[in-house]
Amino acid sequence: MDQELPQKIHAVTEAAGNAPAAPHVVPFDFRKPGQTPGSQIRAIYALKQKFLHRVVSSLSAYLRSGVTAQFLGVDHLPYSEFLRSLPMPTCVVALGMRPYEGNAVLELNPSLTFPIIDILLGGNGKEAPAANREITEIEQNVLDGVFRIVLQALAEAWKDVLPVRLTLESVGKEARLLHAPHEPMVAVSFEIKLEETTGRLNLAVPTEILTMESAEADAPSAPRKAEATEVEQARMLELLGESQLTLEAQLEGPTLRVRDLLELKAGDVLTFEHPVDQPMTGLVNGKRKFTGHIVSTGKKKAFRLD
Secondary structure (H helix, E strand, O other), rough: OHHHHHHHHHHHHHHHHHOOOOOOOOOOOOOOOOOOOOHHHHHHHHHHHHHHHHHHHHHHHHHHHOOEEEEEEEEEEEEHHHHHHOOOOEEEEEEEEEEOOOOOEEEEEEHHHHHHHHHHHOOOOOOOOOOOOOOOHHHHHHHHHHHHHHHHHHHHHHOOOOOEEEEEEEEEOHHHHHHHHOEEEEEEEEEEEEEOEEEEEEEEEEEEHHHHHHHHOOOOOOOOOOOOOOOHHHHHHHHHHOOOOOOEEEEOOOOHHHHHHHHOOOOOOOOOOOOOOOEEEEEOOOEEEEEEEEEEOOEEEEEEEE
16 A cells, blocks of 8 residues: 555656646736737838938928937827826827828927927027926917928828828817827837937827728728719718717816715806816717817807817
């Protein structure tokens, strides 16, 4: 009996040694869905040098100052996380991406915007004013040429990756209103050095647009629909003319805890986090389509489109 026991233990040990290894578990972060095709990401990496060369040469000539830049990386992240990565306040530009709906978001760090404004107004960029504030409307106009240079460099460098027509939609608009917080984005970051100042240029593109473009590219044999004729367009408008849509004017409100909500009673006052002079968002069937202001018309309130 005592001789059989070691043999059994030895046999069990050998069986355990031959057991298959536990599967390798890789953590998955659902906040970073990574839905963009690898081909598009590789193309972005490949064309970064073209953008850097174009933007550096153009900005150097425009500012008459030494400008250098380097690529920092590409990341997948929700729009809310992209916003949290930005300094606040900062300068945000909405870029139209025709023929697709939606906007890309371009951000230029305050550490760059104020020295650039100083240079364009005749200074040397080394004694720029304090950057802990929003830029004014006049300063937005001063920066318009810089934004258009960046826009041209992006359009030229990305035309083979994302064949869209980029347009400058707005400057300084409330960044939170441009996309839903959880919308997946592809963020591209560059570091720009201007004389003795260094800051970042960040670009966020909706993942959905890159995905749609890749799907079209992966199916070259699929027939492309020809553009509708004027007769077809008129017929379509006639069919849609009687359709009903829901139009809403959205006012950003505060965040409440559940217990505070349950304790609300008649006469309580809620303060909205929305300046009176700031445009409101107009929604058509739940999608952002317009900006405007609330006005009075007779005894009723109305929403005037900007």
